Amino acid sequence: MALLEIRWHGRGGQGAKTAALLFGDAAIETGKFIQAFPEYGPERMGAPVFAFNRISDQPILQHCGIKTPKIVVVLDPTLMETVNVTEGLPEDGVVLVNTQKSAQEIKAELKLTTQKVYVVDASKISKEILKRDLPNTPMLGALIKVSHLLEFEPMLESVKHRLEHKFPNRPDVVDGNIKAIKRAYEEVA
Amino acid sequence: MIVARTGNEAMAEAMRQINPDVVAAYPITPATEVVQLFSKFVHDGQVDTQFVPAESEHSAISACVGASSTGARVMTSTASQGIALMHEILFIASGLRLPIVICLVNRALSSPINIHCDHSDSLASRDSGWIQIFTENTQEAYDTTIIAVKVAEAASLPAMVTTDGFIISHGMERVELVDDEAVPKFLGERKIQHSLLDVDNPKTFGALDLQDYFFEHKRSEIDAMDHVLPIIEKVQDEYGKLSGRHYPLVDEYRMDDAEVAILCMGSTGGTGKVAVERLREQGKKVGLVRCRVYRPFPKEAMVAALAKAKVVGVLDRSDTMSTLGGHLYNDARSILYDSDMRPHLKNYVYGLGGRDISIEDIESIYKELFAIQKTGKVDKDIVYFGVRGE
Numbered sequence: 001m002a003l004l005e006i007r008w009h010g011r012g013g014q015g016a017k018t019a020a021l022l023f024g025d026a027a028i029e030t031g032k033f034i035q036a037f038p039e040y041g042p043e044r045m046g047a048p049v050f051a052f053n054r055i056s057d058q059p060i061l062q063h064c065g066i067k068t069p070k071i072v073v074v075l076d077p078t079l080m081e082t083v084n085v086t087e088g089l090p091e092d093g094v095v096l097v098n099t100q101k102s103a104q105e106i107k108a109e110l111k112l113t114t115q116k117v118y119v120v121d122a123s124k125i126s127k128e129i130l131k132r133d134l135p136n137t138p139m140l141g142a143l144i145k146v147s148h149l150l151e152f153e154p155m156l157e158s159v160k161h162r163l164e165h166k167f168p169n170r171p172d173v174v175d176g177n178i179k180a181i182k183r184a185y186e187e188v189a
Numbered sequence: 190m191i192v193a194r195t196g197n198e199a200m201a202e203a204m205r206q207i208n209p210d211v212v213a214a215y216p217i218t219p220a221t222e223v224v225q226l227f228s229k230f231v232h233d234g235q236v237d238t239q240f241v242p243a244e245s246e247h248s249a250i251s252a253c254v255g256a257s258s259t260g261a262r263v264m265t266s267t268a269s270q271g272i273a274l275m276h277e278i279l280f281i282a283s284g285l286r287l288p289i290v291i292c293l294v295n296r297a298l299s300s301p302i303n304i305h306c307d308h309s310d311s312l313a314s315r316d317s318g319w320i321q322i323f324t325e326n327t328q329e330a331y332d333t334t335i336i337a338v339k340v341a342e343a344a345s346l347p348a349m350v351t352t353d354g355f356i357i358s359h360g361m362e363r364v365e366l367v368d369d370e371a372v373p374k375f376l377g378e379r380k381i382q383h384s385l386l387d388v389d390n391p392k393t394f395g396a397l398d399l400q401d402y403f404f405e406h407k408r409s410e411i412d413a414m415d416h417v418l419p420i421i422e423k424v425q426d427e428y429g430k431l432s433g434r435h436y437p438l439v440d441e442y443r444m445d446d447a448e449v450a451i452l453c454m455g456s457t458g459g460t461g462k463v464a465v466e467r468l469r470e471q472g473k474k475v476g477l478v479r480c481r482v483y484r485p486f487p488k489e490a491m492v493a494a495l496a497k498a499k500v501v502g503v504l505d506r507s508d509t510m511s512t513l514g515g516h517l518y519n520d521a522r523s524i525l526y527d528s529d530m531r532p533h534l535k536n537y538v539y540g541l542g543g544r545d546i547s548i549e550d551i552e553s554i555y556k557e558l559f560a561i562q563k564t565g566k567v568d569k570d571i572v573y574f575g576v577r578g579e
Binding site: 020021024025027028032033034035036037038040059060061062063064065067 | 191192193304305325326353355356357359360361362363456457459460462463545546547548
């Protein structure tokens with residue numbers, strides 16, 4: 001696999017950085033080379049934030065920013081009103097959006113022609129299962145489905161492991177996130 | 190074991206395996222996580238370290254000096270204003286020949302205030318008598334933290350290992366760890382001649398030293414620095430046998446037939462290597478030299494590397510504020526003065542305060558270097574790359 005770059009768009013507090021780190025962790029366990037890094041600006045709850053991944057079968061040497069990501073993941077659809085989420089996206093790029101709208105509607109809104117657009121209502125999934133709007137983990141499930149970058153089951157195991165480490169006394173949080181990931185994996189279209 | 194770690198996590202992991210006797214620290218962005226994570230290892234009983242949360246960096250490094258004088262293995266971590274506040278005590282640590290190791294996360298110095306990477310903080314303590322090793326990526330940060338402890342103790346000199354703030358400190362990458370048991374075995378016990386706590390043989394530490402002997406003591410410190418490079422080579426060789434990862438003093442990348450090259454430090458080395466690969470695919474003879482061990486300066490190895498090229502662009506993520514350009518540029522000019530093979534040099538000061546440098550940026554620098562090769566003339570010897578108004 002050649003080098004592939006991903007950009008995550010979120011708002012401060014939505015877990016864009018965590019999603020990128022979880023993705024990186026899971027990719028390492030399948031023998032890939034990865035990078036996961038956030039773009040640090042003023043950190044405020046609700047402000048637009050970015051996180052990034054690089055993934056490859058070969059060692060990744062560059063440490064510069066990512067300007068032309070093949071895949072863009074949008075955790076909050078309202079970001080599309082103020083942030084150019086498709087900036088630098090190549091003709092064969094992929095956009096994955098957390099939204100109630102259809103892929104066709106988003107494609108028209110973003111004025112995309114050749115690129116692929118996928119949607120999933122990750123906020124609804126999160127609110128139903130975790131009782132909170134935390135779209136990052138379900139979007140990770142959707143990303144794995146549409147990108148085929150990692151095998152699903154090993155990815156789930158890795159995320160579970162990481163969450164168990166982070167929330168040792170909250171099996172409900174761990175199970176809820178795993179459920180949300182599975183559902184988004186199934187529902188993304 | 191292969192894991193995903195940020196630079197800070199990797200350095201904290203190395204510290205866990207080193208299991209120092211004392212860690213005294215004060216938090217500062219972007220280095221905070223190193224000791225924050227380490228303090229959890231202390232809390233969880235994974236290390237035996239005496240952890241001292243100090244009230245400032247000046248106090249932290251002072252506590253390190255006291256602890257190291259007893260014969261303890263001592264480490265800390267800081268960045269930017271933190272190392273600046275330590276400045277006074279850095280000279281005391283090296284003068285007393287105490288092998289303290291600092292995990293230093295490179296961040297710009299105020300003012301204006303900024304939290305992102307440049308090398309002005311470690312380079313402001315360049316002349317403090319500390320060994321300085323700049324790392325390119327997370328793996329190297331982890332490995333070099335372990336290497337530095339053994340080098341410092343063998344040389345009886347303190348050492349700082351640096352990572353690029355945020356770029357490496359907060360960037361997650363693939364890291365291969367050596368086994369937990371292998372690290373203490375590799376390092377052995379710290380051996381000392383005199384301990385502050387040897388009450389049966391009381392000694393004075395840090396005594397007044399005037400015209401009669403100060404110079405001899407300083408001369409012996411300089412002499413110690415003169416002997417560091419072979420120690421680093423030996424320890425790196427031993428570490429290579431342990432880990433399978435072999436580090437040089439000077440990292441040469443595709444230099445053998447290179448006509449033009451860049452010289453740089455830190456994470457830009459990796460970005461530059463990708464630029465080299467792209468240009469090599471077009472048949473361009475380009476190479477890269479990365480200065481890994483910065484103090485003491487590996488003069489012979491560096492001259493041998495740079496002299497292979499006809500033109501070298503020196504990339505400095507710092508400026509000396511002297512009208513003479515960046516630190517590395519001045520070192521390169523100095524060591525090449527006596528060389529028979531003297532490439533043209535051009536200084537590119539770049540990336541201050543964390544401004545990104547891309548693969549395309551470095552490709553454009555190589556293009557300029559080829560133009561210099563063609564004309565044989567350096568139009569402007571110091572330029573500020575990627576800044577508005579140039």
